[in-house]
Amino acid sequence: MNTADQIWLNGEFVAWEDAKVHVLTHAIHYGTGVFEGIRAYETERGTEIFRHQDHLDRLERSAKLYYMDLPYSKEQIREATHELIAASGFKSCYIRPLVYRGYGPMGLNPLDNPVEAMVAVWEWGAYLGEEGKRNGVRARVSSYRRISSDSLIPHAKACGQYLNSVLAKIESLKAGYEEGILLDDKGNVCEGTGENIFVIRDGVICTPPQTAAILDGINRKSCVQIARDLGYEVIERDIARAEVTLADEVFLTGTAAELTPLREIDDIEIGPPGPITREIQRVFDDALHGRAPQYAEWLDLVPVPSKA
Numbered sequence: 001m002n003t004a005d006q007i008w009l010n011g012e013f014v015a016w017e018d019a020k021v022h023v024l025t026h027a028i029h030y031g032t033g034v035f036e037g038i039r040a041y042e043t044e045r046g047t048e049i050f051r052h053q054d055h056l057d058r059l060e061r062s063a064k065l066y067y068m069d070l071p072y073s074k075e076q077i078r079e080a081t082h083e084l085i086a087a088s089g090f091k092s093c094y095i096r097p098l099v100y101r102g103y104g105p106m107g108l109n110p111l112d113n114p115v116e117a118m119v120a121v122w123e124w125g126a127y128l129g130e131e132g133k134r135n136g137v138r139a140r141v142s143s144y145r146r147i148s149s150d151s152l153i154p155h156a157k158a159c160g161q162y163l164n165s166v167l168a169k170i171e172s173l174k175a176g177y178e179e180g181i182l183l184d185d186k187g188n189v190c191e192g193t194g195e196n197i198f199v200i201r202d203g204v205i206c207t208p209p210q211t212a213a214i215l216d217g218i219n220r221k222s223c224v225q226i227a228r229d230l231g232y233e234v235i236e237r238d239i240a241r242a243e244v245t246l247a248d249e250v251f252l253t254g255t256a257a258e259l260t261p262l263r264e265i266d267d268i269e270i271g272p273p274g275p276i277t278r279e280i281q282r283v284f285d286d287a288l289h290g291r292a293p294q295y296a297e298w299l300d301l302v303p304v305p306s307k308a
């Protein structure tokens with residue numbers, strides 16, 4: 001992992017190796033934090049962060065759902081991120097902001113613990129591999145169901161909730177697959193361990209709706225818009241497990257995985273990435289890298305610090 005030299009921690013820039021917390025930090029014990037995964041790309045204009053404001057808005061919403069106010073404004077977090085990237089010298093990188101309950105009283109009530117914040121950046125290649133992005137990955141349906149709103153908050157990107165994804169990920173890797181697909185509590189298709197899912201049949205694109213306990217993915221939203229702009233019909237509806245197997249094309253979207261096609265599910269071949277997947281992937285890649293003027297507003301340029 002090629003990391004920056006510094007981390008932004010509670011309003012200060014500190015050396016990477018000095019960015020530490022107390023072992024009784026509430027979030028370590030009870031998962032009481034919320035976070036984002038964001039990417040910055042090299043474009044013709046410099047380094048630009050994809051949908052930065054949308055990610056910061058979701059961070060704030062996730063915090064609210066867990067009774068936390070952001071301890072710094074979104075603008076302060078945005079500027080700190082710009083400074084970190086500029087100082088790192090990275091042309092493209094992954095960005096991880098985290099807002100969490102810090103060291104204070106132990107016990108389940110976190111309301112008297114301080115709310116702290118950090119942002120880290122590092123260079124991170126394609127999460128499911130460049131080869132996966134090109135030719136597709138193999139997945140299995142997980143034996144774990146995606147968390148439901150009966151017991152947690154699928155809409156929040158909250159630390160403790162990720163134990164669900166961690167178990168499904170380990171299970172799929174140990175069984176020899178690259179990714180796991182989780183069903184929701186009703187047995188419909190929900191999403192991957194860190195990606196939303198799209199299923200294409202007879203030219204129509206379907207993706208599970210908000211009520212299917214998905215994370216409201218920012219790349220999902222982007223790909224829905226791109227597909228509609230390309231003239232495709234996109235329907236948000238419940239998807240039965242067999243529809244993935246019988247699909248003409250399936251792809252996953254997420255900040256880490258970007259757009260990665262699925263070529264096999266449960267040892268049944270879907271096939272190499274198809275023409276609709278390829279077309280959306282191409283436009284999406286252009287949008288990420290600043291080559292699609294119609295989506296230029298999705299990019300937040302990292303200012304180059306003045307030499308003075």
Ligand SMILES: Cc1ncc(COP(=O)(O)O)c(C=O)c1O
Nearest residue numbers: 194195196215217218219254255
């Ligand atoms: C569980 C889960 N679903 C979906 C996504 C995709 O969300 P986004 O496109 O905002 O990265 C992620 C990644 O953040 C995730 O962790």
